[in-house]
Amino acid sequence: MLGDRWSLLIIRDMMLLGSRTFKEFLGSYEGIATNILADRLRKLEAHGIIHTERDPSDGRKLIYLLTKKGIDLAPVLTEMVLWAGRHEKTENRALIRLMQKDKGKFLAQIRQRWVQSKAWPTAH
Amino acid sequence: MLGDRWSLLIIRDMMLLGSRTFKEFLGSYEGIATNILADRLRKLEAHGIIHTERDPSDGRKLIYLLTKKGIDLAPVLTEMVLWAGRHEKTENRALIRLMQKDKGKFLAQIRQRWVQSKAWPTAH
DNA sequence: TCAAGTCACTTGCAAAATGCAAGTGACAAT
DNA sequence: ATTGTCACTTGCATTTTGCAAGTGACTTGA
Numbered sequence: 001m002l003g004d005r006w007s008l009l010i011i012r013d014m015m016l017l018g019s020r021t022f023k024e025f026l027g028s029y030e031g032i033a034t035n036i037l038a039d040r041l042r043k044l045e046a047h048g049i050i051h052t053e054r055d056p057s058d059g060r061k062l063i064y065l066l067t068k069k070g071i072d073l074a075p076v077l078t079e080m081v082l083w084a085g086r087h088e089k090t091e092n093r094a095l096i097r098l099m100q101k102d103k104g105k106f107l108a109q110i111r112q113r114w115v116q117s118k119a120w121p122t123a124h
Numbered sequence: 125m126l127g128d129r130w131s132l133l134i135i136r137d138m139m140l141l142g143s144r145t146f147k148e149f150l151g152s153y154e155g156i157a158t159n160i161l162a163d164r165l166r167k168l169e170a171h172g173i174i175h176t177e178r179d180p181s182d183g184r185k186l187i188y189l190l191t192k193k194g195i196d197l198a199p200v201l202t203e204m205v206l207w208a209g210r211h212e213k214t215e216n217r218a219l220i221r222l223m224q225k226d227k228g229k230f231l232a233q234i235r236q237r238w239v240q241s242k243a244w245p246t247a248h
Numbered sequence: 249t250c251a252a253g254t255c256a257c258t259t260g261c262a263a264a265a266t267g268c269a270a271g272t273g274a275c276a277a278t
Numbered sequence: 279a280t281t282g283t284c285a286c287t288t289g290c291a292t293t294t295t296g297c298a299a300g301t302g303a304c305t306t307g308a
Contacts (some may be wrong), residue, residue: 003129005266022285033267038286048211059282060275069211075203083200087172103145139298146256157296162257184255184304 001047006032006040011049011070012077015110016095020063021055049073053109066114078103125171130156130164135173135194136201139234140219145179146186173197185201190238202227 002008011091013019025037032040041064044050049070055061078099085096097105126132137143137152149161165188168174173194202223209220223230228248 003132005127008127022188023283031267033286034286035268036266039266058276058284062285072207072210076207077202079199083196086196147254155296157298158257159259159297160295163295182255182305186256 003035006036007044010040014066015074021061050111071111071114074107130160131168134164135197138190139198141202145185195235195238196232
């Protein structure tokens with residue numbers, strides 16, 4: 001299931017960047033085509049990794065959220081980011097330092113954000 | 125790089141099953157085509173994740189080994205196996221219990237096997 | 249020593265997945 | 279009422295994959 005170019009990136013963006021809408025996914029990494037994104041979201045939902053809700057304040061928007069199964073991918077994603085930080089060119093040095101400093105605390109924070117009534121702290 | 129169907133499976137088989145030759149990779153999971161396997165091995169080597177040596181005792185064989193960078197994927201693979209064990213149908217319950225019991229020890233054992241002059245304990 | 253494997257591939261071609269541009273339909277904002 | 283936004287779908291070209299059938303270097307057994 002996760003063995004394709006985009007699925008793990010989508011989950012990473014939900015988990016680490018807080019992306020929740022179709023448009024946000026399109027923006028966060030250039031390059032994914034809309035049909036492929038739609039297909040991957042459909043498949044992730046079919047596998048119970050994400051689920052979908054309509055935005056109550058804007059009927060056009062759908063909000064994609066991680067399920068328990070999806071949140072449980074946090075350790076996988078974390079180890080991947082750490083590995084890439086060690087062996088590949090990468091931005092996000094700050095995030096990596098945070099992960100290295102206290103992995104357990106970092107994971108707890110991620111889980112916490114989803115427990116708190118699906119709210120994600122946004123800047124704007 | 126790892127965002128395709130086969131690359132992580134190849135690394136998993138090297139790490140967890142001790143697969144080292146082309147033929148072993150073909151056998152360990154049915155389904156990968158020889159041209160795709162050759163291509164993935166080439167790319168993994170180009171990315172410094174594996175390296176290749178000729179078998180001194182049999183000139184036909186090539187032996188594929190993990191580099192440091194490749195071994196460092198052990199935590200990623202471990203978390204993936206644990207996740208799959210929790211959320212997907214899976215065999216290998218024994219391995220998963222071993223990982224759960226002491227993750228640190230398990231990872232240390234994997235690293236140890238590669239430090240010891242590339243030898244892998246085989247049954248036959 | 250030589251025919252018959254074995255091993256790690258390559259090649260050619262069909263089928264499937266992907267990428268791109270241009271829609272579409274429901275809803276929102278002005 | 280018109281224009282814009284959002285989450286898609288559709289059609290088609292390109293790329294990647296899968297399958298079957300080689301190939302060449304090397305080994306094995308008679």
